[in-house]
Amino acid sequence: MTIKIITNDSGNPPGKLADAELHFSDGALEGLKLMGFAVWEKRNGDGRNVTFPARAYTMNGERRTFALLRPLVDSTANSRLREVILAAYDEHVAAVAMA
Numbered sequence: 001m002t003i004k005i006i007t008n009d010s011g012n013p014p015g016k017l018a019d020a021e022l023h024f025s026d027g028a029l030e031g032l033k034l035m036g037f038a039v040w041e042k043r044n045g046d047g048r049n050v051t052f053p054a055r056a057y058t059m060n061g062e063r064r065t066f067a068l069l070r071p072l073v074d075s076t077a078n079s080r081l082r083e084v085i086l087a088a089y090d091e092h093v094a095a096v097a098m099a
Contacts, residue, residue, distance in 0.1 A: 001022055001024050001025065002022075002023045002025060003020055003021070003022060003023070003084065003085055004020065004021045004033075005019075005020055005088055005089050006019040006020070006021070007092070015041045015043065016038055016039075016040055016041075017039045017041055017048065017089070018038070018039045018089055018092070019035070019038055019039075020038065020050070020085050020088065020089065021033045021034065021035045021037065022034040022037070034053070034069070036052070036053025036054070036068065037050055037051065037052060037085055038050065038051045039085065039086065039089045048086055048089070049082075050081075050082045050085045050086060052067060052068070052069050052078065052081075053067075053068040053069055054066060054067050055068060069081075
């Protein structure tokens, strides 16, 4: 699996730094990509966060979201993926700065 970072050059929405995609290169998912991840600057300016793909829906007039990628058993799985995406973003920023 590789992570592709697409920098948000437009500045809209505010705080969104980039989109991220997971590209699969082996196994049953080979040749597919999973989209919908985004890297954001935290509101207090102290670091970054990653949001995961989700589907919005309305229930009793209230807007909610349904996470499309959830852990099977290990609740730390999302944290590990978040760290990998943030590391890929840092590598991308460093590579762009050196170019």
